[in-house]
Structures are given as structure tokens and as C-alpha cells.
Amino acid sequence: MGRLAVAAAVAAWSIPLAVLVDSIVPDPYMDEIFHIPQVQCYCRGDFLTWDPMITTPPGLYYISLAYVASLFPGAWASRIAEAFDAFCTTALLRSTNVIMAMACGVLVHDLLLCIRPEIGKRKATAFAILVALYPIHWFFTFLYYTDVASLAAVLAMYLSCLKKQFWVSAAFGAFSILLRQTNVMWMIFFAANGAIAHAQYLNVKGNVSYKNSELTDESVSKVSDRDNKSAALGLRRRQNSNPINKREVVAESNKMYTSFTDEIWDAISKLWNSKWEVLIAFIPFAMVLVVFVAFITWNGGIVLGAKEAHVVSPHFAQLLYFGLVSAVALLPWHFTPSQVYDLFHWCRKNKTYSSFSILIALGLSLFSLHFFSIAHPYLLADNRHYTFYIWRKVIQVHWMMKYILVPIYVYSWFSIVNILGKSQTRVWVLSFVLSVALVLVPAPLVEFRYYTIPLVILVLHSPMISNGKLLALGFLYAAVDLFTLVMFLFRPFRWQHEPGTQRFIW
Numbered sequence: 001m002g003r004l005a006v007a008a009a010v011a012a013w014s015i016p017l018a019v020l021v022d023s024i025v026p027d028p029y030m031d032e033i034f035h036i037p038q039v040q041c042y043c044r045g046d047f048l049t050w051d052p053m054i055t056t057p058p059g060l061y062y063i064s065l066a067y068v069a070s071l072f073p074g075a076w077a078s079r080i081a082e083a084f085d086a087f088c089t090t091a092l093l094r095s096t097n098v099i100m101a102m103a104c105g106v107l108v109h110d111l112l113l114c115i116r117p118e119i120g121k122r123k124a125t126a127f128a129i130l131v132a133l134y135p136i137h138w139f140f141t142f143l144y145y146t147d148v149a150s151l152a153a154v155l156a157m158y159l160s161c162l163k164k165q166f167w168v169s170a171a172f173g174a175f176s177i178l179l180r181q182t183n184v185m186w187m188i189f190f191a192a193n194g195a196i197a198h199a200q201y202l203n204v205k206g207n208v209s210y211k212n213s214e215l216t217d218e219s220v221s222k223v224s225d226r227d228n229k230s231a232a233l234g235l236r237r238r239q240n241s242n243p244i245n246k247r248e249v250v251a252e253s254n255k256m257y258t259s260f261t262d263e264i265w266d267a268i269s270k271l272w273n274s275k276w277e278v279l280i281a282f283i284p285f286a287m288v289l290v291v292f293v294a295f296i297t298w299n300g301g302i303v304l305g306a307k308e309a310h311v312v313s314p315h316f317a318q319l320l321y322f323g324l325v326s327a328v329a330l331l332p333w334h335f336t337p338s339q340v341y342d343l344f345h346w347c348r349k350n351k352t353y354s355s356f357s358i359l360i361a362l363g364l365s366l367f368s369l370h371f372f373s374i375a376h377p378y379l380l381a382d383n384r385h386y387t388f389y390i391w392r393k394v395i396q397v398h399w400m401m402k403y404i405l406v407p408i409y410v411y412s413w414f415s416i417v418n419i420l421g422k423s424q425t426r427v428w429v430l431s432f433v434l435s436v437a438l439v440l441v442p443a444p445l446v447e448f449r450y451y452t453i454p455l456v457i458l459v460l461h462s463p464m465i466s467n468g469k470l471l472a473l474g475f476l477y478a479a480v481d482l483f484t485l486v487m488f489l490f491r492p493f494r495w496q497h498e499p500g501t502q503r504f505i506w
Contacts, residue, residue, distance in 0.1 A: 002113075002121035006105040006128045014098045014141055017485070021142040022091040024489045032144045036090055039064050039144075043088035055303040059153075059178030060146045064088070064096045090144070097148040101141040104148060105132045107155035111460055114162050119464055126470055131459055133477040134329065136448050139484055147449050150179040154186050154453050161194045169194075170284030177292060181302045182439045184292050186453060189435040191285040193428055195278050199270040202277055260426050267427055302442075311444065316368035318440040320409040325448060326455050327412035331476070332469035333462050334415040343414055361410045369402050374444045387446050419462055432457070 028036045034053050039061040041049045072087050109128035112119060119127075132138065140147045153176035160169035173187035271278060296302060302312070327334040347354040375391070395402050420429045436454045443450060465473075 002125045003106045005125050006109050007102045009129050010102045010105045010132045018098050018142050035144050040088050052305040054305050056146050057178045060149050067096050094144050097141050100148040100152045103152045111159050130474050135480040137452050138481050146179050158190050161190045166281050167284045170288050174288045185435050185438045195282050196267050199274045202274040203270050312442040313444040314372050315374045317373040322451050323412035332465045365406045
């Protein structure tokens with residue numbers, strides 16, 4: 001019932017708003033001017049033509065082809081390219097992401113129940129609807145971009161990995177890379193932590209089997225000949241009814257370690273002890289990674305087109321921006337008196353370590369902002385993005401402003417790590433931070449769309465909040481969504497792409 005409720009809620013606002021958007025903005029908008037003509041070439045059966053301005057692989061186009069073919073099977077079956085091409089309108093192609101948004105909501109619901117089954121379906125449904133309302137994700141539900149489908153593929157990969165369906169997970173991982181190349185980092189993140197969890201599972205399983213064998217040997221030695229048969233049946237019932245206690249696996253994964261080094265060493269030793277089982281289970285991820293490396297080598301880089309505008313750059317300021325954006329987007333978790341007190345209490349409890357950590361974080365943040373803060377030409381030229389106004393009206397309003405924001409950046413990251421550390425191991429938290437860095441730091445363009453996947457992962461692993469806070473955040477998201485929609489549809493001016501250039505004119 002929870003899945004149906006989430007899908008119905010997302011459809012209830014997505015379908016009418018998609019119709020409204022298509023009626024007011026019927027022509028391709030922003031990056032749609034590249035994506036829609038490209039997929040329309042595919043609809044005509046032309047799979048050899050490729051727009052050199054497109055940077056991502058054609059995964060979304062394949063989804064749209066399957067989607068349109070499912071709606072009009074007759075045109076597809078008759079192989080009439082002209083007839084099939086007529087169905088690939090801007091409105092119909094955009095509706096692909098409405099379906100993907102519904103899938104994202106259902107996947108978030110299932111992931112929450114898988115990660116923390118104690119929350120119940122009602123709470124999982126509320127959180128899934130909240131994620132569907134997240135403004136950046138919500139806005140691109142109505143445009144033909146890769147973001148919504150990319151999130152759906154990554155969430156499906158994560159859910160399959162948690163359920164130990166590793167071949168299915170790797171297949172979703174491969175397809176997520178076809179949607180956006182940087183998703184390879186999330187595949188590695190899920191696979192690495194899945195391998196550690198699988199090794200812990202095998203370790204607990206081995207311990208339980210060893211205890212059962214000891215119990216069997218001891219019991220059999222005390223059984224007399226006349227009741228040997230009944231005792232053997234009793235032992236079999238005990239073994240079948242008590243395979244691997246789930247609490248033992250959870251306790252093993254949440255075990256407290258005296259130091260970070262002990263935790264790493266324990267994970268390495270368990271992986272080594274179960275190396276062949278883990279290798280066999282996770283070989284599909286390795287196969288996908290090998291193919292991806294071969295593609296990078298053949299392509300000469302990670303992006304397909306417009307390589308001069310997407311040069312890999314050491315943009316370390318991206319990490320700081322992500323921390324603040326995520327903390328603001330998840331206000332009830334991070335900017336509350338209880339969370340401030342929690343961090344203050346941690347600082348008082350570990351004065352030497354916390355003081356050293358804060359000084360290092362402040363120093364690295366100032367260094368990153370001064371030497372590795374990039375103003376991409378797209379950021380400065382296009383006023384159809386929130387980042388355009390934030391950059392001009394906040395960060396660039398005074399030369400000191402970007403440095404004044406450093407304490408807030410540092411607080412945001414300390415709050416994120418503090419909250420994740422309450423439910424996840426330090427290895428998991430470190431691997432998450434590294435994955436975020438490897439996805440964002442090489443990107444020269446500041447774009448909030450790139451933050452959506454790690455932000456959703458944060459939601460999945462953040463503690464539950466009260467219904468009141470959840471409802472308040474939902475109303476805040478809805479207000480921002482409404483403001484964004486009004487500005488998008490009814491503002492008194494339009495930007496149009498100047499043919500043959502990367503400029504936008506009045």
C-alpha cells in the first residue's frame with residue numbers, strides 16, 4: 001500500500017503540472033535544445049548522428065524509445081520510422097521523467113524499509129513523498145534532463161545491492177553510467193560497502209555454523225541408542241529454526257571499535273578471510289568497472305562532447321558548497337538547537353581532537369576557496385539558474401563574503417558527519433565523503449543538480465524526525481517548488497539560444 005500511495009501522490013501533482021508546463025513552454029528549454037533533437041534522431045532510426053554538445057551517454061534516449069514504443073506498439077512493430085517519429089514530441093518525451101519520478105518515490109520508500117525496517121510503511125511513505133518534493137529533483141521532473149532517470153537507476157542499484165542481488169545491482173549500475181558517467185563512483189561506493197557487509201555476514205554465518213556443529217557433537221554424544229532418532233529430529237528443528245540471527249549481523253555491523261584503525265583492520269581481515277566468496281559475489285561490479293575504464297581510455301576522457309567546457313578541474317570549493325546546500329535542504333536535521341548542542345557537547349568531550357579538527361577544516365576550507373574556486377563561463381552567463389543569482393548576489397557581493405561563509409561550510413560538514421556517524425561505521429562515512437569528493441571536485445561548473453544523489457543518500461541514512469518537522473519541511477519544499485514554477489512559467493522575459501554559439505540572448 002505504501003508504494004501505491006507514493007506513486008499516486010507523485011502522479012497527482014506531476015501529471016497536471018507537466019501538462020501546464022508543456023502548454024506554456026512547448027519548445028525545448030535550456031539543455032533540452034540538445035537532448036530532444038538527439039532522441040528524435042533515434043526515433044527516426046538514425047543512431048549514427050550525435051550532437052557534439054551532448055556530454056552524457058544516450059541512456060535516457062533508450063528509456064524514451066522503450067517508453068514511446070510501449071505507448072504506441074503498432075508504430076514500432078510496423079517499423080514505420082516516420083510514424084514513430086511523429087510520436088516523439090517534446091511533451092511526450094518530457095513525460096518520461098514523470099514516470100521516472102514515480103519510480104524514484106517508490107525506490108526511496110523501499111530503501112527506507114530495507115535500511116531501517118522499524119520505521120514502518122507510513123513514515124517511509126511520508127519521507128518518500130518529501131524526497132519527491134525536493135525542489136531541484138522536482139523541477140527537472142517536468143523537463144527532458146538525465147537527472148531524474150539517473151537518480152532512479154542509482155537508487156535501484158542501491159536497493160538491489162542491499163538485497164544481495166549483486167548481478168541485478170551491477171546491471172543497474174551499468175545502466176546508471178549510461179545515464180551519467182559519474183554514477184560509476186556510486187557503483188563503487190555501494191559495491192565496496194556491500195562487500196564489507198557481505199564479509200561480515202559470512203563471518204557471522206561461519207560463527208553460527210561453528211556453534212551449531214559444536215552443539216550437535218555435544219548433544220549426539222549424550223544421546224542414547226533408544227532416543228537417538230527423536231534427538232536428531234529435535235536438533236534438526238533447532239538448526240532450521242535458528243539459521244542466522246539477524247540481530248547478530250546488525251550487532252556485528254554496528255560494533256564499536258576503539259579506534260578508526262581497528263575498524264579498518266577488522267574490515268580488511270574479514271574481507272581477506274572471505275576473499276573468494278566476496279570476489280565471486282561482486283565480480284559483476286568489477287566487470288562493469290573494467291568496461292568503463294576501457295571506455296575512458298578509448299574516449300580520451302569522461303565526457304562525450306563539449307570537452308573544452310567540461311575539463312576536469314581541481315574544484316575543491318564544490319565540497320563546501322555541497323555541505324551547505326545539503327544542510328540547508330535538510331534544515332530539521334542540521335540547523336536546530338539540539339544539533340548545535342550535540343556538536344558543542346562533542347567538542348567539549350574531545351577538546352584536543354575537536355580543536356585540531358576544526359582548525360584543520362577551517363584552514364583547508366580557506367585554502368580551497370582561495371586557490372580552487374572556479375567561476376565557470378556557464379555560471380556567469382545564464383540567469384536561468386539559481387546558482388547565477390547566488391554567485392552574483394551572495395558570494396560575489398564583496399570579496400570577503402566567500403571567506404565569511406567558511407564557518408558555515410565547516411559547521412555543515414561537521415553536522416553531516418556527526419549525523420551519519422550515529423548510524424553508520426566510520427569506514428562507511430569516510431567512503432561516502434570520498435565518493436562525494438570524487439564526483440564533485442572534478443566538475444568546474446557549480447550546479448545543484450549534481451548534489452541530488454548524495455543528498456538523497458543523506459536522507460536515507462539520517463535519523464527520523466517528528467511528524468511536525470517533516471510536515472514543515474514538506475511545506476517549505478512545496479513553497480520553493482511553487483515559486484520556481486511561477487518564475488519559470490510567468491516571468492516577463494525569455495532567454496533564447498543563439499544558434500551556433502553557447503550564448504543566450506534576450
